[in-house]
Amino acid sequence: MTSVANTTGGAGALPTPAAEPGKSVMGTRLWVAVLFLLPAFVLLGALVVYPIGYSIWRSLYDADGSGFVGLKNYGDIFSDDATLTAVRNTAIWVAVAPAVVTALGLIFAVLTERVRWGTAFKLIVFMPMAISMLAAGIIFRLVYEQDPNLGAANAVAKSVHDTFVSSSVYPGARPNATASDLKPSGGGSFTTTGTVRAGTPALLPLVGIAPDKLPGTPENAKAASGSGITGTVWLDFKLGGGGTKGKVDPGEKALKGVKVEAVKDGKVVASAKSGADGTFTLPAKADGARLRLPASNFSAPYNGIDWLGPTLVTPAIIGAYVWMWAGFAMVLIGAGLAGVDRNLLEAARVDGANEWQVFRRVTVPLLSPVLVVVLITLMINVMKVFDLVYIIAPQPSQDDANVLALQLFLSSFGGGGNEGVGSAIGVILLLLVLPVMFVNIRRLRRERQR
Amino acid sequence: MTTLDTGVRAKRSLAAKVASGAGGGVLRVFLILVAVFWLVPTFGLLVSSFRDPTDIAASGWWKVFTAPGQLTARSYKSLLENDAITHSLFNTIWITVPATLLVVFLGAMAGYAFAWMDFKGRDWWFLVVVALLVVPVQIALIPLADLFGRIGIFGDIIGVVLFHVGFGLPFAIFLLRNFFAEIPRELLEAARLDGAGETRLFLTVVLPLGAPAIASLGIFQFLWVWNDMLVALVFSDSESQPLTVALQQQVRQFGNNIDVLAPGAFISMVIPLAVFFAFQRQFVSGVMAGAVK
Numbered sequence: 001m002t003s004v005a006n007t008t009g010g011a012g013a014l015p016t017p018a019a020e021p022g023k024s025v026m027g028t029r030l031w032v033a034v035l036f037l038l039p040a041f042v043l044l045g046a047l048v049v050y051p052i053g054y055s056i057w058r059s060l061y062d063a064d065g066s067g068f069v070g071l072k073n074y075g076d077i078f079s080d081d082a083t084l085t086a087v088r089n090t091a092i093w094v095a096v097a098p099a100v101v102t103a104l105g106l107i108f109a110v111l112t113e114r115v116r117w118g119t120a121f122k123l124i125v126f127m128p129m130a131i132s133m134l135a136a137g138i139i140f141r142l143v144y145e146q147d148p149n150l151g152a153a154n155a156v157a158k159s160v161h162d163t164f165v166s167s168s169v170y171p172g173a174r175p176n177a178t179a180s181d182l183k184p185s186g187g188g189s190f191t192t193t194g195t196v197r198a199g200t201p202a203l204l205p206l207v208g209i210a211p212d213k214l215p216g217t218p219e220n221a222k223a224a225s226g227s228g229i230t231g232t233v234w235l236d237f238k239l240g241g242g243g244t245k246g247k248v249d250p251g252e253k254a255l256k257g258v259k260v261e262a263v264k265d266g267k268v269v270a271s272a273k274s275g276a277d278g279t280f281t282l283p284a285k286a287d288g289a290r291l292r293l294p295a296s297n298f299s300a301p302y303n304g305i306d307w308l309g310p311t312l313v314t315p316a317i318i319g320a321y322v323w324m325w326a327g328f329a330m331v332l333i334g335a336g337l338a339g340v341d342r343n344l345l346e347a348a349r350v351d352g353a354n355e356w357q358v359f360r361r362v363t364v365p366l367l368s369p370v371l372v373v374v375l376i377t378l379m380i381n382v383m384k385v386f387d388l389v390y391i392i393a394p395q396p397s398q399d400d401a402n403v404l405a406l407q408l409f410l411s412s413f414g415g416g417g418n419e420g421v422g423s424a425i426g427v428i429l430l431l432l433v434l435p436v437m438f439v440n441i442r443r444l445r446r447e448r449q450r
Numbered sequence: 451m452t453t454l455d456t457g458v459r460a461k462r463s464l465a466a467k468v469a470s471g472a473g474g475g476v477l478r479v480f481l482i483l484v485a486v487f488w489l490v491p492t493f494g495l496l497v498s499s500f501r502d503p504t505d506i507a508a509s510g511w512w513k514v515f516t517a518p519g520q521l522t523a524r525s526y527k528s529l530l531e532n533d534a535i536t537h538s539l540f541n542t543i544w545i546t547v548p549a550t551l552l553v554v555f556l557g558a559m560a561g562y563a564f565a566w567m568d569f570k571g572r573d574w575w576f577l578v579v580v581a582l583l584v585v586p587v588q589i590a591l592i593p594l595a596d597l598f599g600r601i602g603i604f605g606d607i608i609g610v611v612l613f614h615v616g617f618g619l620p621f622a623i624f625l626l627r628n629f630f631a632e633i634p635r636e637l638l639e640a641a642r643l644d645g646a647g648e649t650r651l652f653l654t655v656v657l658p659l660g661a662p663a664i665a666s667l668g669i670f671q672f673l674w675v676w677n678d679m680l681v682a683l684v685f686s687d688s689e690s691q692p693l694t695v696a697l698q699q700q701v702r703q704f705g706n707n708i709d710v711l712a713p714g715a716f717i718s719m720v721i722p723l724a725v726f727f728a729f730q731r732q733f734v735s736g737v738m739a740g741a742v743k
Contacts, residue, residue: 030570032648036563037575038557047616048582051593058592108484114474115481123730124485128492129737130726133678134694135715141493141704142498142511142712150510152494161512185680197602332738345595384586387679391701405588405680414682419592426589438581448573 001397004383019107052430059423072426082399084423086407090316093385093403097318097325098378102371104322110359111263112330122334126327133324137391140320144307144392154304170255173298176207179246188295191263191315193244194287202231202291205246205374210241211253221254221279231291233274235259254278258297262286284309308393310400317392318399321385329374336370376436385433404429468517478629499525499712506708525709526717536716538696540716542676544607545692549614550672554664556615556735558630564623565630566638576627590617591684598685605687613685614675622667625739629663630656662732669724669729670736673722 004380043434062069077083108125112118128136145151148158175182175190182204185191201224203338211218214235221234231254232248243249254277262270262282269289272280282289340363348358364371393401402410404425412422492515497511499629500521505513507508514520564576594613598604603612641655657664679694686695697714700707726733 026484033567033569034562036559036567036652040560040623041575042613043556043616044579044582044619046597047594047612048585048590048620050597051590052585054593054596055589111481115478121481121485125488126734127723127726128488130673130733131719132679132694134677134679134698138697138701138711138715139495141701142708143491143494145705149508150513152490152510155510155512159677181567212578256739305732323488328737336737351707365456386588390679391698394704395702408588408591409680409684413595416493422592426586426592429586430589433586437581437584438638440583441577444577 039338050323055423055426055430058419059427060420062420063417063418064361064384064391073179073420074428076421077424077428082402083407085151085399085423086402086404086425089402090383090404092314093318093321094379097321097382098375100318100322101329101378102333102374104326105331105333105373105374106364106367108326108330109334110363112334113337122327122330125330127255128324128367129327132385134391136320136324140316140388140392144316146304146308148302148304151304151307152375153307157304158302165302170206170209170297171299172208173206173235173255176205176245180205182293185292187398188298191292191319192290193291195285196229196231196282198229198264198287199227201225202229203246203248204231204233204258204291204293205236206233206236206255206258207237208234211237214253214255216256218253218256219276221248221252222279223380224249224279224281226281229284229286230261231260231280231282232278233260233280233293234278243441248278249284259294261292261294262289263292264289268292308397310397313393313397313401317388320388320392321382324388325378325381329378332374333367333370334401336367339365380433380436383429475523482483497521498708499628499716500525501525501709502726503709507705519717520641525713529710529713529717532710535693535696535710538691539706539717541607541686542692542694545610545614545682546672546675549611549618549675553618553622553671554668557619557667558626558657558664559624559652560619561622561630562656566656567648568680572741579620579623579627580644585617585620587613587681588615596682604685605690607686607690609685610682610690613681614671615676616672616676621739622671626660626663629660635658647681661722665729666732666736666739669725669732670739673725673733673737676718676722682736 011377056064059073060068060070062072078087079315108121112121115121143151143153148154178388180203181194182190183193192202192204203223218235221232223283224230234248235253235255236245238249238251238253243252243305254274256274256278257277258274258279258280260272260274260282261268264286270282270286272282274280306312333417344366345358345362348362384405385403386409388399389403389406390409398406407424408425408429410416411418411425416422470671494511497514498506498621502515502520502522502524505520560579564572564579590613594609595604598606598609598612601607637655637659638651641651646654677694678692679698682692683697683698686692692712697711697718698709700714704711
């Protein structure tokens with residue numbers, strides 16, 4: 001923390017901690033000083049110092065605080081499955097989140113220097129710092145909604161997926177079993193039992209979807225004609241009934257975009273897609289082949305990624321955290337960047353270094369003190385992450401997303417009924433930040449001696 | 451310095467100018483994509499907060515681009531007519547305002563004593579304050595729940611306020627002491643020659659001169675308390691709970707409650723965002739300096 005104030009404060013609004021406090025201008029009497037300090041120190045003593053002692057003491061007692069158990073609670077944390085998951089996840093958080101946030105912050109800070117509207121960009125990326133973790137959690141619950149029709153992440157995943165994997169056009173459709181020659185041929189595809197001949201249009205009637213559920217505005221189906229190898233794929237059913245099964249009746253809708261394969265001896269010799277009126281035309285070499293409607297026409301639609309399922313829930317929540325904190329890293333690193341001597345970068349360029357080399361060999365090393373500060377700040381922050389996990393992880397995945405701070409809450413207040421383990425987790429969190437506490441103290445004492 | 455426009459004011463090097471000519475197109479597209487990526491999540495919730503629950507369940511928020519007629523303020527209306535929610539909004543204010551004022555005032559008093567008074571062990575006491583800077587709030591949840599229970603304020607607003615004051619003070623004292631120490635000695639001596647005592651010196655010279663740091667601290671503490679969920683989750687009850695806790699209870703049925711959660715989240719975000727845009731400089735320096743908390 002001291003360190004943060006140092007870097008940011010060096011240049012402007014915040015004071016440098018290095019300033020030597022002045023000799024009193026009045027020769028203060030002791031009781032005046034006590035009067036000014038007493039309220040703050042009474043509160044600090046009761047609300048911060050006392051709890052530390054109490055927690056350490058409480059962590060040595062059992063669930064209801066009646067029996068002394070020594071270090072058993074600490075042992076339990078590292079042997080019980082639920083808490084062990086929390087330990088492991090916190091380790092993942094500390095290892096991944098600060099590094100990703102710092103890397104992104106560095107990239108954004110360096111790149112925004114090169115565009116005129118860098119300030120607007122920074123404003124946008126920094127904005128999430130202003131809102132609560134609760135609001136961010138709600139925002140990302142919506143982003144990660146499973147249904148691709150509701151959640152933006154899966155809507156994107158689905159459209160990317162469907163771009164590369166041709167999506168099924170008519171999930172759930174099937175041949176009219178009685179009126180058609182099409183029979184299931186394994187794996188969800190359907191193949192005719194007879195063969196197709198030039199001049200005799202094939203009829204491929206399908207049912208199983210409602211005419212008003214067809215995508216787009218389907219045209220009426222048209223019976224194929226002509227001397228080539230042709231046919232029609234259509235929905236052999238119309239609202240209100242009527243018509244003959246297996247015949248293209250007026251008012252029945254065409255099924256556009258259905259893939260039709262001509263198969264001879266198990267090999268696909270040609271394929272076509274049905275047009276807007278449901279008709280298709282195959283080349284002459286398909287003469288005498290069977291027609292197959294491959295499974296891709298009918299398979300269940302791709303349903304997106306299970307973001308908040310057991311495997312991805314922690315990375316997904318880390319994503320939300322990165323969204324919140326990248327702006328913090330960007331602005332701190334940007335402030336450091338503003339203090340970098342441009343001549344050094346220029347000199348490297350004159351020496352023939354390309355932009356990447358300048359970045360890698362000059363900018364990053366010059367910024368390394370700031371980068372370390374950002375990393376450590378984020379690590380301390382990430383160790384205590386609670387709200388995001390508590391809000392984003394749905395109930396079934398909460399155990400998989402568990403972190404230490406959440407486990408502390410669950411053990412002590414969320415029905416766990418074990419303040420002993422809760423206190424032990426609190427003490428562990430304190431132990432984890434002790435190194436930073438010592439660094440801060442040493443830094444202060446060094447400044448005193450200067 | 452820490453303001454958002456540092457990068458822009460930095461000298462644009464020759465190479466950067468060349469780059470912005472050639473590779474600049476790619477760079478610009480990349481940054482625009484990132485900016486869009488950063489805005490879309492919030493925008494999606496904003497749009498959702500202006501849609502009917504039935505529309506929300508039927509289609510994604512992007513549907514409004516083709517069906518703008520779906521937009522309605524009905525969710526906000528019913529939310530603001532919901533007594534539990536409005537009550538919790540007032541609780542947020544009753545918690546945040548005293549917790550901020552107390553931290554600023556008590557922190558300023560102690561900061562002034564550390565900066566300008568001589569007393570034995572001053573450096574050691576200040577070391578204690580610095581040591582307490584990084585103490586995680588989690589360690590105090592169980593002890594203070596126990597303590598507040600014994601003195602009968604567990605579940606009251608005052609308990610939540612006290613907790614935030616305790617954990618806000620180390621940073622407040624540290625920040626203000628450093629800022630006050632920079633005040634030119636001559637100013638204080640001049641005031642003393644005019645016959646001012648320590649209290650008048652503090653109120654009429656130190657506090658006004660410390661205004662920039664006090665503003666940064668005040669904004670930081672205000673947002674910290676306003677946005678807090680964990681402390682309130684433990685220390686408030688159904689009568690005293692702030693907005694964050696009230697909303698949190700709806701999250702379990704997320705899919706069914708978006709019409710409460712989306713507008714609720716935005717109501718809770720309005721004040722922080724307004725503060726952010728109005729006081730960018732103080733906001734950024736406050737957040738930067740206090741982030742370790």
